[in-house]
Amino acid sequence: MTKYTRLTAAAGLFMGFALCSATAQPVEPWREPQDTAAALLEPDRYAWRLFVALNWPANIATKDADTSKPFGAPGSVVWETWRNVNPLSADTVFRQDGSDPGPWLGTGGPVAVARVERQFDAVPIKQQVFLAARQRSRAASGPILTFDAMVGNLNEVRLNASTYEFIRQNKLFNIQGQVAQFSAGKENLVFPLAAKEVKAQWRKIREADKARYHWAEVTRNNGTKETWGMTALHIITKDLPNWFWATFEHIDNKQTGPLPDPDAPPNVGWLTQSVDRVACPTPPHNCEQAPSGIGLEGTKWANYRLRGTQIDFIDTIGIPTILANSQIESPFQRQSSCITCHARATISRDGTEDAGFFPPSVGPPVPEWFRDPLTRQRIYMQLDFVWSLRRASPASQ
Numbered sequence: 001m002t003k004y005t006r007l008t009a010a011a012g013l014f015m016g017f018a019l020c021s022a023t024a025q026p027v028e029p030w031r032e033p034q035d036t037a038a039a040l041l042e043p044d045r046y047a048w049r050l051f052v053a054l055n056w057p058a059n060i061a062t063k064d065a066d067t068s069k070p071f072g073a074p075g076s077v078v079w080e081t082w083r084n085v086n087p088l089s090a091d092t093v094f095r096q097d098g099s100d101p102g103p104w105l106g107t108g109g110p111v112a113v114a115r116v117e118r119q120f121d122a123v124p125i126k127q128q129v130f131l132a133a134r135q136r137s138r139a140a141s142g143p144i145l146t147f148d149a150m151v152g153n154l155n156e157v158r159l160n161a162s163t164y165e166f167i168r169q170n171k172l173f174n175i176q177g178q179v180a181q182f183s184a185g186k187e188n189l190v191f192p193l194a195a196k197e198v199k200a201q202w203r204k205i206r207e208a209d210k211a212r213y214h215w216a217e218v219t220r221n222n223g224t225k226e227t228w229g230m231t232a233l234h235i236i237t238k239d240l241p242n243w244f245w246a247t248f249e250h251i252d253n254k255q256t257g258p259l260p261d262p263d264a265p266p267n268v269g270w271l272t273q274s275v276d277r278v279a280c281p282t283p284p285h286n287c288e289q290a291p292s293g294i295g296l297e298g299t300k301w302a303n304y305r306l307r308g309t310q311i312d313f314i315d316t317i318g319i320p321t322i323l324a325n326s327q328i329e330s331p332f333q334r335q336s337s338c339i340t341c342h343a344r345a346t347i348s349r350d351g352t353e354d355a356g357f358f359p360p361s362v363g364p365p366v367p368e369w370f371r372d373p374l375t376r377q378r379i380y381m382q383l384d385f386v387w388s389l390r391r392a393s394p395a396s397q
Contacts (some may be wrong), residue, residue, distance in 0.1 A: 030056065030065035032078075032160065034194045039239035043309040044277040044285075047246035048294055050235050054079040054198065055214070055301060063105065063161070072299025077214070079198040082158035085388040093159055093167060093388070098174030098395030104161050154202045154228070155328075157388055162194035162238075167389070174395040175351040181381060182349055187370075188382040189389075195238035197388065201327040205229035212303050213250065232327040233304070234338070236385070243385050245310040245338045247325045251303050254288070270326050271333040276306040310339050313364040320363035337362040344369060345387040346380035354390055355380050 033053050038046040055077045057069035063081040083093045083101070093101055159167070171177030172189070181189065204226055205213055213229030233248045249270075256269035273286040278294075280287035288305055296302040310323040324336035343365040344355040355369045370380045383389045 030067050032194065032196065034237070034239060036193070036239045039237065039244040040311060042277075043244065043246070043311055044275070044306060046239075046244070047235070047248075047306055047309050048278055048291060050196075050237065050246065051233075051248060051301075051304075051306070052295060054196075054235065061105075071295045072301055076216075079158055079160075079200075082160050082198065083164045085157045085159065085391045087391060087393065093164060094173055094391045094393060096393055098176070098393045100168065100171075101164075101173055104164055155199060156202070157197065157199045159388065160194070160196040162192050163197060163386075166191050166195060172389055172392065174392050175347075176395050178347050178381075178383075178389060178392060179349065179351045182347060182378075186381055187378065189384040189386070191238045191384050191386065193238050197234075197236050197386065199234040199328070200230050201232035201325070202228045203231050212252075212300060214300055232325050234325065234328070236338075236342075238384075240311055242312070242339055243342070245323055247307045247309075247323060247338070248304050249307055249325060249327065251288075251305055253326050268326060268330045268333075270307075272307075272322060272324055274305055275308045279306070310337070313337070313339055313343075313362075322362065335362060339385070340365065342385035342387060343382070345383040345385055345389065346370065347383060347390070348380055349378075351394075353380075 030053070033046070033049045035046060035049075038049070052071060053065070056065040056067070056071055057073045058064070058076045058078045058081045059066040060076060060081050063078075065078050069075075083104070084091050085093050087094050087096045095101055167173055170181065170189075172181070202216070205215065205228065207227060209229060210227060213231075215227050215229045218226050218228050229250070231250045231253060235246045235248075237244045253267060254270050256267055273284070274288045275285045276287075276289075276291070277285050279289045279291035290296050290302045290305065307325060308323050310321055312321060314320055321337060321339070322334065323338045324333035326333060329336040340361045340363060344361070346355040346369075348354065367376075370382065371377060372379055
């Protein structure tokens, strides 16, 4: 069996590769899906194509798929080998000194080839910042939501090679490089079609739950090891001008109340219904089942659900579209729009500010977010929906 042999005909055909027979015929090399027509016309099906491809077992050395392994095999998956936006990570996109992070395959040396280093992010994501601010407003002396490095839910954001190389080529890995784009007159950055970003959410799980989760081993500062399970996964791609948005969750998230892990915050459950036209072809497409015939059966991935996709700010009659993940947009799921939130990803002329995150934020952007309402002069340059660019630091002088 060669490196480029698919082990299941269903998965190979679904992902857009050449159909292999039951005797396993060689097919073309694995590649990340990039299909504008599918994103626009069959968004839910395209979301699952991405899910399967990006969660394929990884060849860590080359940062792509190990097609000698079947889908669902244990170990790191493709997106986990991509570059981390966390400045504290060894394979970061945004170094703390603002320097060039180097070639795509140039970080980490032989040790990084052996395994993916887990570096979850202790910096609050935008939604967590909002929740903390809301808590402050409700009770000055009450609890404030923090994001401790080993408590509750943790997240990581990773960028694929196309996204990463665009950042390097345009020197967007530091604040000065981004400001230079603003000063050159750009109103918006435009990433290449093949650009992708993944945001994963994790929580500590019991040993007995490992078979049902994609999991990673985390070492605490005191040397003890814990098992963390992936509870949610955002995937965004530049297949469309305003990006393609898909979000997945573990089926356990549907329940409300406390979870088995005592350190995890209470689970709020799913406040919006899932929409998946692949698993649930009959309207209203909310059966909340895993699709069949795409290779999920018998794997840990059968426990994950597509919560929905988003390709525009509004629907055909002008109603704002909603897309939320219960692990990320917990209390305001009914008023969450990924595409609207990310439209606010911006930078000011001096690099010190952005247009901010003000949920509930749904529907199309308005010019006042980006321009002075009186002079109409630009206040911010859009970052092409990529909030991750705000992780950049100033370059050391």
